[in-house]
Amino acid sequence: MKDLVRMRTSLKEEIERILNEQIKMEAHSSAIYLSMAAWCDRNGFDFSAGYFYKQSNEERNHMLKLFNYVSDMGGHAISPEVTNVPQEFDGFRDVFELALQQEIAVSNSINRIVGQARQFNDFATDQFMQWFVKEQIEEEYVARRAVELFDVIGEEGVGRYMIDKAIPKITYGDVEAQ
Amino acid sequence: MSNTLPLTELFASSKGATYQCDTTNRIIIQFGEARVSLRISDFLTFKKRVDSVDIHTMIFNTDDAYDVEIIDAPRTGHLFVLSLCDLIALRDLLAGTRFVLDLNTLLNERIYSSLVY
Numbered sequence: 001m002k003d004l005v006r007m008r009t010s011l012k013e014e015i016e017r018i019l020n021e022q023i024k025m026e027a028h029s030s031a032i033y034l035s036m037a038a039w040c041d042r043n044g045f046d047f048s049a050g051y052f053y054k055q056s057n058e059e060r061n062h063m064l065k066l067f068n069y070v071s072d073m074g075g076h077a078i079s080p081e082v083t084n085v086p087q088e089f090d091g092f093r094d095v096f097e098l099a100l101q102q103e104i105a106v107s108n109s110i111n112r113i114v115g116q117a118r119q120f121n122d123f124a125t126d127q128f129m130q131w132f133v134k135e136q137i138e139e140e141y142v143a144r145r146a147v148e149l150f151d152v153i154g155e156e157g158v159g160r161y162m163i164d165k166a167i168p169k170i171t172y173g174d175v176e177a178q
Numbered sequence: 179m180s181n182t183l184p185l186t187e188l189f190a191s192s193k194g195a196t197y198q199c200d201t202t203n204r205i206i207i208q209f210g211e212a213r214v215s216l217r218i219s220d221f222l223t224f225k226k227r228v229d230s231v232d233i234h235t236m237i238f239n240t241d242d243a244y245d246v247e248i249i250d251a252p253r254t255g256h257l258f259v260l261s262l263c264d265l266i267a268l269r270d271l272l273a274g275t276r277f278v279l280d281l282n283t284l285l286n287e288r289i290y291s292s293l294v295y
Binding site for chain 2: 006013
């Protein structure tokens with residue numbers, strides 16, 4: 001008897017489900033960053049707005065990368081519904097703290113997928129997710145450094161202006177550029 | 179659908195049976211008077227639809243609208259009109275089928291793959 005399930009896709013149902021959850025999470029992240037960009041624009045933090053627009057695009061690209069993978073493997077990639085996107089934030093620093101929390105949540109989720117892929121002996125998905133594991137090192141570093149700047153520079157006086165200018169210059173692994 | 183195609187029975191219950199046709203790569207569901215033939219991806223979608231019905235609401239809501247559930251079998255043009263008992267019986271049938279499909283995958287992975295050359 002033919003194995004129709006395996007002929008359709010190499011993804012186990014559980015793996016397909018958690019990859020679709022990750023697609024949704026990346027789409028949600030992209031929408032949150034877009035909302036943060038708008039908030040920064042409204043409040044005069046022009047450089048930070050640019051940074052969040054860029055982050056939003058990156059998250060969407062992550063979503064597409066996962067989406068294409070699920071489709072290429074014969075799975076059912078689900079175009080995500082994005083809801084509950086906050087539009088208001090308590091302050092400049094809170095925006096960046098929330099961004100860091102978001103990145104940590106994404107890292108945890110990716111780690112869970114890798115764990116599941118290994119549990120199911122799905123080495124293709126494990127290998128594919130390694131790109132995201134490395135990417136999250138950079139994403140978390142940048143988000144953490146942004147929060148750190150609030151302590152290093154301080155928000156008093158022209159502090160927030162200086163922080164706003166410094167945000168887009170944060171890069172991972174190149175101290176000179178900062 | 180022609181009845182001359184070779185079918186392998188996957189699962190049977192008092193309400194119906196499911197078969198796999200290796201010629202057309204389709205799953206055939208015989209449930210009561212209804213007989214539909216689905217591609218595997220459509221079978222999985224159909225199963226999700228059946229599983230997602232809120233049985234609890236059907237049981238406890240006295241409104242007539244909750245007496246039956248209408249579920250579309252993808253790309254067959256067939257609508258299943260199911261009472262609560264039908265729904266539970268169909269769920270059992272599809273769950274049993276899914277189990278056999280997974281068992282077949284497992285057998286292919288562990289035993290039959292080594293025979294392919």
